[in-house]
Amino acid sequence: MITVKINGFEVKVEKDTTILEAANKIGIKIPTFCHDPRLRPHGSCRICTVEVKGGRNLPTACTTPVFEGMEVETESEGVVEARKEILDLLLANHPLDCLTCQQAGRCALQDLCFQYDVKESSYGGAKKEFEIDNSNPFYYSDQNKCILCGKCVYVCSQLQCTDAIGFAERGFPTHIATPFNQGLEESTCVSCGNCVSVCPVGALVPKSKEKFRYWETSPVRTTCSYCGVGCQMDLLVKDNKIVEIQPAMGPSNEGLLCVKGKFAYNFIGHPDRLKAPLIRKNGKLEEGTWEEAYELISSKIAEAKETLGPNSVAGLSSARCTTEENYLLQKLMRAVVGTNNVDHCARL
Amino acid sequence: MKSIQDLDRIRQKSLEKVNLRRNVEDANVEAEASGEGLTDGKPKDVLVCGGTGCTSSGCQKIINKMEIQLEKHQLKKEVKLIKTGCFGLCEAGPIVIVHPEGAFYSRIKEKDVEEIVEEHLLKGKVVTHLLFKGAIDGDQVKPIDEVDFYKKQQRVALRNCGLISPEDIEEYIAFDGYKALSKVLTEMTPEEAIDEVKKSGLRGRGGGGFPTGLKWEFTAKAEGDQKYVACNADEGDPGAFMDRSVLEGDPHAIVEAMAIAGYAVGADMGYVYIRAEYPIAVARLQIAIEDARKFGLLGKSIFGTDFNFDMEIRLGAGAFVCGEETALINSIEGKRGMPRPRPPFPAHKGIWDKPTLLNNVETYANIPQIILNGAEWYSSIGTEKSKGTKVFALGGKINNTGLLEIPMGTTLREVIYEVGGGIPNGKAFKAVQTGGPSGGCIPADHLDAAIDYDNLISLGSMMGSGGMIVMDEDNCMVDIARFFLDFTVDESCGKCTPCREGTKRMLEILERITEGEGEEADLNKLESLAKTIKNTSLCGLGQTAPNPVLSTLHYFRHEYEAHVKDKKCPAGVCQGLLQYLVIPEACKKCGICANKCPVNCIDGVKGKEVYVIRQADCIKCGACMAACPFKAIKKG
Amino acid sequence: MAKNLFTEENFSRLDEVIAANKETKGALMPVLHEAQRIFGCIPLEVQKVISESLKIPISEIYGVVTFYSQFTLEPRGEFVIGVCMGTACYVRGAQPILDKISQLTNTKVGKTSEDGKFTLEATRCIGACGLAPVITVNEDVYGRLELKDIPAIIEKY
Known part of the structure; x- marks a missing residue:
């Protein structure tokens, strides 16, 4: 174990722990844009710079490992000055349309400018000019708002393994692009939306049906019902209506979702959604009660088993069921009905 | 190559080839210019510089012509024609040297070849009027090492440059080539080799000045099933061509040194990352690698030991940042040259995450000499903390532009005024820029500073890879700072915020100042922004990018102030601030200027009144100044 | 093209x-x-x-x-004119030379002329600092240039 001192507080951590991790351990928050524990550390944004006693310059907390006896200051005068300057530089190349920006309220740039009292940029000069890419059906890509933290690119390549987007050009003109700027629709993008989930600013935002502010919503943790993986997610709910879905750090999904989990939630509140079972009566589907429906199912199965034998019945389960539910179905088929005719839609 | 005896045999055999050049100092160089004491028909070596500088000034034509002439006079047996690497004095190219006399012919044209062949090679008469002007004293021909340009130099890294044919491995072997490798492999343990390098005090010649031996030790101690050695030949500083000259003039030195390094750290594979802009260097290094393989100096069981080593060339593709070690590694792996955070350092996680030793070309070039002559010899050269010699590329407003190698501790004044021959056209020295885009400008007050790593840093500059650009009174220091920032902005990889966004804003401020739109507050803004960029950038490029601005702001603040307060460019460079003024005392009231002015902004009465330029309307075309027969119009 | x-x-x-x-x-x-x-x-x-x-x-x-600046997405002109903007060339007056060539060939820096004949580039140091200022036209190198030499060189192509 290595002992380090952060803002005067001692903490013991394992070897190869970063300053950021050590600080987290004792509840000292160091701001970040580009850090994500799931990605290879890359140290791009530099906002997490801290002061290390005896050090020549200001290293980044997210990439610098601790050493025995290290003394770190996370909010010293020099650190604050540097962070303000970095925010100033980012703002200088960012449209200041927070009043209408969808990301307001969960924008890391906005939050840090508030924290460090950076009201506006002190620089004029060149600014990015990109067209908004709205070719993807589920999200917008507005590179004018991008701060080049790189998380979208790395999530796409290292975690999602889709490699739809990458860095293009270099220096000041560097931007995130699909090959030959042909747009997301032409790219290999699978619309998983994981880039959207990690974007700290408003460069990648979902195409929302609802107008809402993040502070008007409250999260409801749930398990995605689309398949059996069990991805954890937060439904952002406003006025009892789901307006967006954020992935959560569940053990099976580690903060990732697929296109269905991330974007396909509109059915929940859809007027055509079935809320009661339909039973065909006199050649017409009519709404019935669940008791009625169960009664009908069990009587039909019993009848078929009676007259044609258990193998005349088969159970087909859904990928939207959990493993436990799938287990129960096969148990029902084998133990109650007495057939091995069990299958699952994932095999079709 | 099975044994040292094999190598010795080749050396003995090859000695003949280079005999005329071997002990240049003993040769008959003091012969009189008239040619007395020289007889015709004597064997001679004709060395033609084939470095990039001389190639650009047409050395291939000279060689072709020389071939024809030698054929014509049936001299092919007696005279060997050798295309060498850089002699250093690029200003005087194309250069031809004839041994054993050591006659130093400069700026040779095709038509001069005939005269050299007929007079010097046939009759033994040195053609004095074609000699480099510094190589002649009265009617005495001076040997090369007495020429001012070479007198203060000590050639270690460049020892073979301009002396051997870089495309002939036997010539390299004749000059003790691969002897150091044989010594290391058969007489020394890897630890002893590392120890020798450590004791020599050699520090990285790429700019940072990190102790080379320590780097070797870290890599040797790092755990890994596979290790690599790599050579950084991505020489990108504008005005620097030391590494290129070594590769063009003595490529085997790099092959040998990398094999030695491979043995020391436990690597069997080497990569040389070299700029694609250096086609001659690439070609010669490729030949050297292939020849070394043929001679068994690369490959399996070198010198009959169980040491295997091979190497490959990888080409850069025009990105300055790839000179940064982690960016270079990404580039070798086929990625964008964006630097990685350190730690982990390449010694632990380098190419393909394997421990990698990365040194610069010039650093490697010193290694064989350190092994052969010992650490004690090497550390006897130089200053307390900077041992050995350093190669510089001297350029800008200087008489002898070219390549030079001096012992550490030589003063800037000696380099500029003795080796470099001073400033041309009687102009006043203003500053010398060292360290390229990472360095700074050093003013006249500090000319007596001894050149070493620490002194240059304390002067706000740095050693860098060795570019040394001299500026005179006609150079505007704000404009120079703007020039370097323009370079870094263009070459920033764009990965980290301070460098990508910050250098751009610094450049915009400097552009405003040079266009006459700067404000006093801009100077403070420049300084505070520079501090953040230095402190927070990811790699060395960003961390040093503000240096050219900071050092000029420090030493030449008055020039900045003249730009922002008086709206004047004292050196008369910044167009936006230029003013053409009539000097009343000199004006003869002739009115020619007024006639020439395309916008009619010069008022006066012919023969009666001194003419005056209305600044508000002047378009700064300079026509008046060119037209004035009395030099009565100045720009300022 | x-x-x-x-x-x-x-x-x-x-x-x-x-x-x-x-x-x-x-x-x-x-x-x-x-x-x-x-x-x-x-x-x-x-x-x-x-x-x-x-x-x-x-x-x-x-x-x-x-x-990497040596890789391009679009083809370059028949003749690529590189004006060395290394420090040595710059302090010896490379900028006016660049401007002059731009004007003579009607080509902006970094661009190719409309007829596809010339591409004008401000290049990094090519290492021929002894000959500053230097320009290259494809493989040909011209050194120790003065402004007045430029029209004749462009004329050749």
Whole structure:
């Protein structure tokens, strides 16, 4: 174990722990844009710079490992000055349309400018000019708002393994692009939306049906019902209506979702959604009660088993069921009905 | 190559080839210019510089012509024609040297070849009027090492440059080539080799000045099933061509040194990352690698030991940042040259995450000499903390532009005024820029500073890879700072915020100042922004990018102030601030200027009144100044 | 560009290059260098072939090609004029020379003239500092230049 001192507080951590991790351990928050524990550390944004006693310059907390006896200051005068300057530089190349920006309220740039009292940029000069890419059906890509933290690119390549987007050009003109700027629709993008989930600013935002502010919503943790993986997610709910879905750090999904989990939630509140079972009566589907429906199912199965034998019945389960539910179905088929005719839609 | 005896045999055999050049100092160089004491028909070596500088000034034509002439006079047996690497004095190219006399012919044209062949090679008469002007004293021909340009130099890294044919491995072997490798492999343990390098005090010649031996030790101690050695030949500083000259003039030195390094750290594979802009260097290094393989100096069981080593060339593709070690590694792996955070350092996680030793070309070039002559010899050269010699590329407003190698501790004044021959056209020295885009400008007050790593840093500059650009009174220091920032902005990889966004804003401020739109507050803004960029950038490029601005702001603040307060460019460079003024005392009231002015902004009465330029309307075309027969119009 | 770059011959040369480098670690850079030489640029069609053969995502290849200044997406002019803007050349007056050439060839820096004849580039130091200021036109090098020498040089092409 290595002992380090952060803002005067001692903490013991394992070897190869970063300053950021050590600080987290004792509840000292160091701001970040580009850090994500799931990605290879890359140290791009530099906002997490801290002061290390005896050090020549200001290293980044997210990439610098601790050493025995290290003394770190996370909010010293020099650190604050540097962070303000970095925010100033980012703002200088960012449209200041927070009043209408969808990301307001969960924008890391906005939050840090508030924290460090950076009201506006002190620089004029060149600014990015990109067209908004709205070719993807589920999200917008507005590179004018991008701060080049790189998380979208790395999530796409290292975690999602889709490699739809990458860095293009270099220096000041560097931007995130699909090959030959042909747009997301032409790219290999699978619309998983994981880039959207990690974007700290408003460069990648979902195409929302609802107008809402993040502070008007409250999260409801749930398990995605689309398949059996069990991805954890937060439904952002406003006025009892789901307006967006954020992935959560569940053990099976580690903060990732697929296109269905991330974007396909509109059915929940859809007027055509079935809320009661339909039973065909006199050649017409009519709404019935669940008791009625169960009664009908069990009587039909019993009848078929009676007259044609258990193998005349088969159970087909859904990928939207959990493993436990799938287990129960096969148990029902084998133990109650007495057939091995069990299958699952994932095999079709 | 099975044994040292094999190598010795080749050396003995090859000695003949280079005999005329071997002990240049003993040769008959003091012969009189008239040619007395020289007889015709004597064997001679004709060395033609084939470095990039001389190639650009047409050395291939000279060689072709020389071939024809030698054929014509049936001299092919007696005279060997050798295309060498850089002699250093690029200003005087194309250069031809004839041994054993050591006659130093400069700026040779095709038509001069005939005269050299007929007079010097046939009759033994040195053609004095074609000699480099510094190589002649009265009617005495001076040997090369007495020429001012070479007198203060000590050639270690460049020892073979301009002396051997870089495309002939036997010539390299004749000059003790691969002897150091044989010594290391058969007489020394890897630890002893590392120890020798450590004791020599050699520090990285790429700019940072990190102790080379320590780097070797870290890599040797790092755990890994596979290790690599790599050579950084991505020489990108504008005005620097030391590494290129070594590769063009003595490529085997790099092959040998990398094999030695491979043995020391436990690597069997080497990569040389070299700029694609250096086609001659690439070609010669490729030949050297292939020849070394043929001679068994690369490959399996070198010198009959169980040491295997091979190497490959990888080409850069025009990105300055790839000179940064982690960016270079990404580039070798086929990625964008964006630097990685350190730690982990390449010694632990380098190419393909394997421990990698990365040194610069010039650093490697010193290694064989350190092994052969010992650490004690090497550390006897130089200053307390900077041992050995350093190669510089001297350029800008200087008489002898070219390549030079001096012992550490030589003063800037000696380099500029003795080796470099001073400033041309009687102009006043203003500053010398060292360290390229990472360095700074050093003013006249500090000319007596001894050149070493620490002194240059304390002067706000740095050693860098060795570019040394001299500026005179006609150079505007704000404009120079703007020039370097323009370079870094263009070459920033764009990965980290301070460098990508910050250098751009610094450049915009400097552009405003040079266009006459700067404000006093801009100077403070420049300084505070520079501090953040230095402190927070990811790699060395960003961390040093503000240096050219900071050092000029420090030493030449008055020039900045003249730009922002008086709206004047004292050196008369910044167009936006230029003013053409009539000097009343000199004006003869002739009115020619007024006639020439395309916008009619010069008022006066012919023969009666001194003419005056209305600044508000002047378009700064300079026509008046060119037209004035009395030099009565100045720009300022 | 009237010339057709996408000839069968060019693509078979590319295939040979890829085959020769396929086993090399970090093959992308050497292959791109050759592709640039074969086609004079590295457009989408070429990147697609490289991507499929080397199993490297095209987004990454596009990123690499646009990062390095020696790789281009579009073909360059018949004559590429490089004005060295290294420090030594700059302090000896490379900027006015660049401006003059830009004016004479009607080509902006970094661009190709409308007739496809000239591409004008402000290049990095080419290392011929002893001859500053220096320009290159394709393989030809012109050194120790003065402004008045420029029209005659452009005239030659």
